[in-house]
Structures are given as structure tokens and as C-alpha cells.
Amino acid sequence: MADSIGNSLDRALEKVFTRPAPKSTQAQMKYLVKQLKGTKAAAQALGISQRTVERYVKGQLKRPRQELRGRMEGEVRKRWQPQIKAKARKKAASTDGLVVSTRARFGFTSAEGTTDDARIRDITQALPPEFADRLFTAREQGANEKQLQQIAADGLAQMYFRDNNSRAQGLGVEFTDVEHIRIDL
Template structure:
């Protein structure tokens, strides 16, 4: 399965971390309990009992089931180093932008009579800060994967296919069948 654009944004932000997130289940659980201000809130977030959370915190339980391990890791990373994460977002949204590297099917809607059939392309393209800002804002507001991909498609259309809007005016890009998708800040 291909990662979603949202997952790629999260991974890009994780590269900005200055310290590694806790690795053991006990350390992760302790961190989550501290962040959520209690075992009850941690239990609700993870979908397990409060007693199970307490057992992980005290070290009586050490190895979570695979699905709990994934949820625990995701919840910890989501909350890890929020100031570093915010600075990385701010920098991407105001000065640096981001780089999208993808292998996907791109098709076009253009003037009648053109032969712009969809085909698989490998593209690595820097997008300006406004697209980083749009992607992060949409992600925070709960945008769907389709909406995030449309923002990325608009950015790729402008910068790659229309050469910073210097040619191919009116060309709309369709971004489908994603095989690989990586984002770098």
C-alpha cells in the first residue's frame, strides 16, 4: 500500500526532530500519559483499558500487540517536539517550500485536439512556500487525501508542467494511481 500524502507530510516533519521519540512501550506510554494528563485520557486515545495503561507505565506489560504498538507509536510521534514541528512547518510555509518526489499517473485536461493521455511519470519538484502552507493548513483542518492530492497536483501543474506558469496556460493536471510519494522540507 502506498503512503498517503498526509503520512508523507508527517514523515517530513519527523526529520526535523532534534531528539528521537521514545522507543520502548513503557517510555512511550509514560510520555503519552504525561502529555494527556492522565491514564484515563491515554486509555481512551489508544482504545484500551485504563488498567492496561497503568501496567505499561509500571513495566508489568512490555510488548504491546502489533496494532496497539502502531497506535502508540503514532500517538507519541504526533505529540513529540511540537515546537520543533511548528518551526519546520513555519519555515516550509514562509521561506523554503517543500519538495515532492512521486511516481504516479498524470493526465491532463487541455484544449480540444491535444493528445495528453495519462501516463506514469517520475517527478521530483520543488514547490513554493504557498503550497506547503496550503498542505499543512488543509491537513490540520482534516482535509481528505483527495483534497491534499489536489493541492499537490495544482503545485506540480504550476511548477513542473506549466514551468512556473510561463507556458501551457489552462492545462489542468490529474494526479492518480500514486505508486510512490515522498515529501522533504
């Protein structure tokens, strides 16, 4: 299964954490209860009973099912160090930009109607802050993977294929069959 751009954006922000997130089940549950301001809210977020949450907090339960463990880790990562993530996002969107490394199928159409057959390419390209801002904003607004792919394709088209719009004017780039993608800040 191909990587998703949304998950890659999340992983890029997680790399800027200054402290590790809680690891043990009990520590994660205590963190969620504190962040969500109560065991009832934590139970609703995780889709389990309030009593089960209380048992994890007290240490009476220690090993959650795999699916619950995944939900807990996801909820903790989503809420962990929000100021650090916001600062990194702002920096990427205003001054630094981001780096996209991908292996995907790229095809082209030009203004004159000529085409080039799509082929798999490995590309690592720095994108300017405007594309970082567009990607993060779209992700926050709930954009789907296809919309995020289009923003990334626009950035790669401008910076990699059109050399920051200094050549190949009007070249359209199709970005499909993503085998892997990694985004770094």
C-alpha cells in the same frame, strides 16, 4: 498500496526532530500519561483500560500486541516535539517550500480541448511556500487524500508542467494512480 500525501507530510515533519522519540513501551506509555495528564486520558486515547496503562507505566507489562504498539507509536509521534514541528512547518510555508518526489499517472487537458493520454511519470519538483502552506493547512483541517492530491497536482502543474506559469497557459493536469510519493522540507 500507494503512499498517502498526508502520511508523507507527517514523515517529513518527523525528520526535523532534534531528539529521538521514546522507544520502549514503558517510556512511550509514561510519555503519553504525562502529555495527556493522566492514565485515564491515555487509556481513552489508546482504547485500553486504565489499569492496563498503569501496568505498562510500572513495567509490569512490556510487550503490547502489534496493533496497540502501532497506536502507541502513532500517538507518541503525533505529540513529540510540537514546537519543532510547528517551526519547520512555518518555515516551509513562509520561505522554503517543499520538495515532492512522486511516481504517478499524469494526464493533461488544454484550453483548446486537445488532450494527451495519461502516462506514469517520475517527478521530483520543488514547490513554493504557498503550496506547502496549502498542504499543511488542509491536512490540519482534516482534508481527505483526494483533496491533498489536488493541491499537490496544482503545485506540480504550475511548477513542473507550466514552468511557474511561464508556458502552457490553461493546461490542466490530472494526478492519479500514485505509486509512491515522498515529501521533504
